Amino acid sequence: MKPTLIIVGADKGGVGKTTISRFMMDYLARHNILARGFDTENPRGTLNRFYPANTKIIDLADVADQMAVLDTLDSDSANVTVVDLKAGNLSYALDLFDRIGVLEAARDGKFDLALVHVVGPSIASLDEINEVTKYVRNLDYVIARNFINETNFFEWDEKTFKKYFADLNSAHEMVVPKLNEMAYEQVDLAGVTYKDFIDNKAPDGSGGGYSFTLRGYVKKWCDDIDAELEKTQLIQALLGRGRPAPATKSDSDAKD
């Protein structure tokens, strides 16, 4: 199986990149797919707080750290690499990966590369999609519309969004539903993975004493995102189900 590099990012801050990265790590662990994480939120590292054993904090501007990610895709025992880009780093990272030939290598089939672009409710997020389009040609591009920490509806008009989306034949849309604030906060405070929270396990493996109700909400939320993720080419390929044919322009038109 080819190694897979999953980049999770957005230029806008506070849209839930690390939440999605955590979810990706969680999903892969639940499906027995060995994964490692790189957290570019240097030096603090939120992803690293939840996955200390298999996540490393890096500075993407540092060549040694770039090598730690890219030169080990083949050799590391973990077949999947998740890179959580800090806010504002998406365009920079894509530009860097383009310049040093990472995107081209992925297009040539050396490894699979997927970009999970987390978008919030603002118009700025739509502009980001425009920016990113030039880099993601023939690569897996997942637009994750994140409702998790937003109570309001998307500012932008659905029709306008669909237009952006229709021009990207290889793109998949994924909706991340809202998790109620109390559940979100409790998982955060517990400092454990979503799976451990659902299983009521503390970081040291002992009983977590978490609320049954909140564990239920988190499980429901995970089940809902699982279903969304499993519609994407990226996950279909990782689960060994092959790659569904990319949507065509006429498919998108038909949906409208």
Place this chain on the structure above:
Amino acid sequence: MNKKSQIYIVCSDQTRNGKTLFARLLTDFLFMQGGAPFIIDLDAPSGGICDRFPENSEVFDVTSVSDQMELFDWVLATPGRDYVLDVPARVLDKLFTVMDDINFMEGARAEGFEVNVFYIIEGSIKSLTTAAMMHDNYSVDRFFIIRHEALNEDLKDFKKLSIYNGIIGQGQIELPFLDRDVLEQIEDDNFSFQTFIEGEESDMPAKTQFKLASYLEVVVGGLQRIKRRVDIGQIQRVDRI
């Protein structure tokens, strides 16, 4: 045999059709059977049934996540007793959606509970259809129908009868008509079904007493049948194990 604790959910999609009255009767019946039921009053914020059982009841707002946590976490952490939930129509959908979202039924079973629904139906297609949807979609252990005597007229309609027949499999209780004088008595703050049945209610006119006794004979008879069914269900489960 370890007797399972029971959660009884008294509900309906319609308002003012006797849910709280039936929940009171059920609670008194459980007390008379030697139980110590706890009443969960979902008519927040003021509460309805809790005034009748101040020592054994609490009001919860099922639309609030913190109250949901308090309620469901607490019930599951304190098995070994029965719970009666009195559910106003306006929160019926919310209650079942939350229970479904957090997989409460599975958690309750893991803690040794069985979940029973007493659903009060009315004669409209909407009420019967909603009852059928609840019956089919939620994996409760038992689903009992509570029907008013007046429903007999409505069930002459074939479509209604056919929906009704699909949901009565696990048992039903028929509520006879109640005259105004009886209603006035049982709505009195100091009235208790248990006290009346145990013969300690002295102020009630003889005619009213007779009408109430006849009413209770039917309803308590129905509850006894259902209790036997619950007990037999538990014996059968042990046999299967």
